[in-house]
Structure formats: structure tokens, C-alpha cells
Amino acid sequence: MTNIVVKIDSSSLSTPEKIEQIAKRIVEEKKLGRNVIAVVPSMELIDDMFLQQAYLLSDKPSKRELHVLDSINAQIASSLLAIAVQKNGFKAISLTGWQAGIQTVESNNNVLIDNINQKFIFERIKKGEIVIIAGSQGIDKKNDILTLGDGGPETIAVAIGAAIQAQRIEIYTNQDGIYTADPNIVKEARKLKQISYDEMLELANLGSQIIHPRAVELAKRYKMPLIVRSSTENAKGTMIKGEVDMEKNLVVRGVAYEADIIRLTVGYDSYEYSSLATIFSTLAQHNIDVDIIVQAVIDGVKPTVSFSIAKGDFAEAIKVLEKNKAALGFSFADFEVGLAKVSIVGSGMVSNPGVAARMFDRLRKENILVKMVSTSEIKVSVVVPQDEMVKAANALHDEFNLVEELVN
């Protein structure tokens, strides 16, 4: 029998009515004769009330107990969803991370999936039960509960899919698929039929909130096809897989954007004082995420380095720079707020060297000032004034003919 893994979105768990709806959706899959394994995230109904109680008791609760409290929300969600499925006359059971055989391991403050003992899930599906797994948790070698943090449920869905050799993994979301751009700002945005893992990784990192990059990375490693689709409508979604069918070999596959970017610049009196390694390792130690980095030289000898950070990290970044000014050796620092990042993504770029130039040309024609540039094999990002973000995204969407992308 076919096994399919379905990752539920948290908005489908926000009210009892929505839980009933998503239960019916799961039942539809079961009626088609498939073994269904659903992975649920934390539910908005409960949110982080237990963590709040923890912080009432201590401003420094142990990490171990925070993992315990954090794991509970999805455990409740899985049980409630199991009950809603049963209501439809089907057998369903909830499983916690350890009951589902999910082994996790902590490494550098990140919790990773170490192994999935597929025996536990197979035992349950053999009995015809719809299995509903509390996503985002597992246990370590000491039997301690660890939660995976951001992207945990998708990542567990992929790991389980790989472990039980699922035919496919469906990622339910409040959108009906992956679009060439955000339909909220680019009116002409079209749904993509397919997208490659690498393209999706670039899009995910660029602010598309649908699926966490770690899940896409894992799917890529195990060659597990992912389908991103609506949790409420029964429409075909977008398939994420290794090689995209080349019916229409578009160079650029999508446009992404990210608002609230801040550019910081530090300048040195001479090269001997400047050390990229020192400044960025200092920022990293304080968990400040640096995105684009640009190095320049003023007056022939005075080097500067500019980098972009998210608005939320700004205050901390300024504090770190001030505190470590002497050690970092820079002579001045300034910043620019009100910026945004706009990116084009597409596997076809690798063999199309003119793509970046075409992008800059179009932006120049639109009178949009490019403040910073960053490129990868399959992506070009520019930092522009935030006021111009929407205009830039629409112009690039038009420039690369994404309007014509064939939809299924």
C-alpha cells in the first residue's frame, strides 16, 4: 500500500472547526486506500502559554525543561486531530516524538534529527490506523525530549517520508503552492507547477515563509518529492523535486523580496587594521545574522566593509560594534535604514551569464537605485530602497517573462 506523509499547517489547527476540516481532508486521502501519516505543528489555540508560565517562575529556566514544555503543544494538537479523524469513523492515533521513534541530537544549540526508527510507525499503520505525529520533537540518547525549533514539523515530515519510503510528502499551507513572486505584491504572479530543490532553497532563504530550508535540504538529500498545496482547497500545488521538467526553460523561476533590511558600514584607516574574519565572527557570537557583505576601498587605501542585517538585529549589532570597537580596529561606522532586498532565482542562470546585467539594466530603467548586490549560482539579490521594493519586484517579474509561466 502507498504511504503518504502530510504536514499540517498551524492555521488548520487554530479552531475546532478548522481541525474538523483538516481531519476530513486526511480522511479523503485514507479513503483512496493510502496509509496516511500526518505531522502536526504547534497549534495557535494554545500557543506558548506553558513557556510563559515557565518564565513566571524563573528568568532562566533550564533548556531541558523548555524543550519539555515546548513539546507539549504539538502533542495536544496531535491528540485532538486524532480525535477529529476518529469522528469520521476512521481509526487514528496520536504519537509523541519518542512513540514515533524519532531520535534527535543536539549540536551547537541546534537540534537535529539523528535517526527515525521506522518500526514504530509501521507497527501502527499495519493496523490500518491513521498516524498523527506531534511534529518538532524527538528524544536523545538519554531519553530527554528535544524540540527541533523552526521548520521542525516539515523536517520531521521529510525524515519520516524517507524512513518509511513514502510515495510523497505533502506540505499543507495557507497558500495553494509556490508562486513566481508573492501574489500580494506582484499581481501577475503565477503558481509554479514545479520547482527544483535548489531554487526552492534560495526562495525559502529569501523570505518565502511556506517551507523551511532545512526541510528542503533534507528532501534534496533523500530525493523525496515534496508537494506544497493548500490545506483548504483541493487544488494541485507545486511539486518540489530534483530536476524540473523543461517544457518551458525559463532562466528565472521566481522573484522574492524581504523588507526591513539595514545596511551597516564600518571603515578602517588602513588595511592592516581591517579583518573580515574578526568582525563577522564577533557578530556571529552574538547571534547576529549577516546577509550580504560588500567590501570597498575609499581613497585608494581606506577599506570599508558593508553588510546587511535584519531590522530586529539592529540594536544588538550597534551595541556589539560599540563595545568591541577597539578590538575590531575600525575608525568609523554608519548605517542606512529603510532598505529591502529583491532577488531573482532560477537554475537556468548558471548557463546564462547575462542575467544579472539584464536585471541591473531593468532596475536602472525604472530609476531604482541598487545599494548592494549579491550573487550565487542560481540567484541574484539587490538591496534597494524599501519604497521601491514592490516596483522592483513587479518590474523583474515582467522582465523575465514569469507571467507566461505555464500553470497546471
Place this chain on the structure above:
Amino acid sequence: MTNIVVKIDSSSLSTPEKIEQIAKRIVEEKKLGRNVIAVVPSMELIDDMFLQQAYLLSDKPSKRELHVLDSINAQIASSLLAIAVQKNGFKAISLTGWQAGIQTVESNNNVLIDNINQKFIFERIKKGEIVIIAGSQGIDKKNDILTLGDGGPETIAVAIGAAIQAQRIEIYTNQDGIYTADPNIVKEARKLKQISYDEMLELANLGSQIIHPRAVELAKRYKMPLIVRSSTENAKGTMIKGEVDMEKNLVVRGVAYEADIIRLTVGYDSYEYSSLATIFSTLAQHNIDVDIIVQAVIDGVKPTVSFSIAKGDFAEAIKVLEKNKAALGFSFADFEVGLAKVSIVGSGMVSNPGVAARMFDRLRKENILVKMVSTSEIKVSVVVPQDEMVKAANALHDEFNLVEELVN
């Protein structure tokens, strides 16, 4: 090192401030150099909100999922208490039932403790950690979570105490010990220094809410001494153990009462129709708890049987009797409401045949009508009008000199 097991009362978990207080209490025990294992019940802070959500989704959620949802409250409580203990600078960890090695088994709709794998708890206390266990849950052979229901936390505390050979088990409660009668209705009630398992069993079954009989039974089987004491004051409590020291060999050790009793009577036209077995097995099938049973004969040949039930079972009992009238063969049924049960308990009764007579005599002197009587080796219970309950309890407390019981 000495191991002690402490069962926390749910009123100690009702606010963050109370959790802090009880955490300090646990820390005091640890400071004395003991390994402390705390067992927590569900907390009032959360109550049964998850179960309520389950019933929003289905009027018949599966038992399995109800166990899952029911188990979560104490899991949260254990984690929050661990955090509060850490705040005092001590290492503490929460354990769920399965993490604590608690194996449970379901039998006739009751969940029982099958086995405790003490290795799991020993591993943790070896590291100097204060272990806080989510009481009332374990797992069965299929790795499914089962909750123990009423008295679960005390019973788990006793089972763990036996498994790790604890020096003693302390039952924290909102009273400071076991009294000769309920101090709320008998002003002269005194705290007992000691009480035997058997006496406590009779008192527990008779409506004393401090400790569940199943925990006392288990303690008796494993000869584990229990100390019932206040969760807020550091006063000596009452020791429950096998043999009570005979400093003052009182025949009666305590007076208990239970309000809201209803007497049901069914009458048969002749003996050939009457079957005690049939009527009480029918009631038992519908989970109606029958307490005192009295058989009498009217007019020489027409047998009647009266029995007492709790008010909460009344409607269901009437329904069952009506529905099965033909099968049960009785010709009439009546009932009497507004009754209460008052009992005297004491191991000394076994060798004092006149105790019941002395009890009836005193009640007659007080003009209290006795409606039903039931006796055991160490207990005599009478059913009286509820209006007379307090008077009866006080009179019996006086009659058997419980006022003079020595207190520590």
C-alpha cells in the same frame, strides 16, 4: 544516600507563588543530603482544558486519546516545578511516566501499575538531580500512554518508593495529618501520630479525601511507611504503617462521615423471584457503586433488599432498575434521600465485641435514628438522617474518648 519520595498536592500547584513555595520545601529536603523524588498530580492552573477541547471535537473521543490528553497536565506541572527548583540553585529534571520507567496495564477499565524500572530514576539521582515525576501516567506494552485515574499520583509515589527502596514516602496535603475526625465538623478532633494501614484504608474509603485507598493498599503490601503532612507548614504529620505503637490503646481511632447517601429498597413477592446476585451484578455493570446492603423480610415471606448509593448515581440507578424490572423480578422499589453515613474505625475493635453496641446505645441516647448498619473487622458504619450527621460524629468522637488521643 537516603532516598525519599514526596507526593505533591494539587493545591500546591495552583499558582506560580505556590509552586515557588513547594519548590523551596523540596529544596530543604535536598539540603539535608537526601535524594528527593517528587511526584506531581495535575495542576489546577490548567485543569481539564484539553479534555474540554476533545469533547468539542467529538462526543466519543477514543479512550487512548483521552489518556494522552489527561497525561499532559501533570507533565506540564512536573516541568514547571523542576524550573522552580532550579531557580533555587539545585539541579532538577522533570520525567514523564515513560521516562521514569513506569509500566502500566489496563484491566477491566482500570489502569494499574505493572512494574517500575528503577534504573531510569537511579540514573538521574546518581547525577545529583532532584527528579520530578509527572504522576498518574505510565505506558503499556504497546508504548501507549495510560493514566491511572483517581489516586494515581499517591499510588505512583508508593510504587516508586518500593522500587527504589525509599526510606519513606511523604504525602503532602492541605491538612497537617490524619485526624480522629474531620476538624471542620468535630471541634474536638485531634491529629493522630500514627495509624495502621488497615485503619487508614477504612477511613479513606469512608470519605477522607487525603489519600486514596489504592495507595494505602500498595504501601501495605510493600510495607512502605507513609507520612501524611502539611505542604505548607513544617509540622510533623501522621505516620501510616503496619503496627501502631500501643502507647494508648484506643479501641476506636477515628470517626468518618459521608454526606449525600441515598437508600434504595426493592421488594419481592416471594423468595423465588429474589436474587441478590442478579440485582447487584446488574448495577455493577452500569458502574453504580453500592455501599451498604441490608436484607430484610416483611410479613414473614416477602423479602426486601435495601442498599445505599451516592447521590450522583441515583438517576442512573433508578433508570437501570426500571429498565430491568422484569428480569430482576422485584415487585416494588422505593427510596429515601437526605441520609448520611457515619463510621467509627479502629484496629482495636477486633477484640472488643461491645463496640457496635456502645455506638448504637450512644446514638439512641442522642435520639439519632439508625437507618442501616454495616460492620467490618475494624469498622462500624451507620446510615442516619443527614441533619443528624454532625451531631452523630461529635457524639461518637466523645463516646470513644478520641479527644484524649495523644498528639506528638
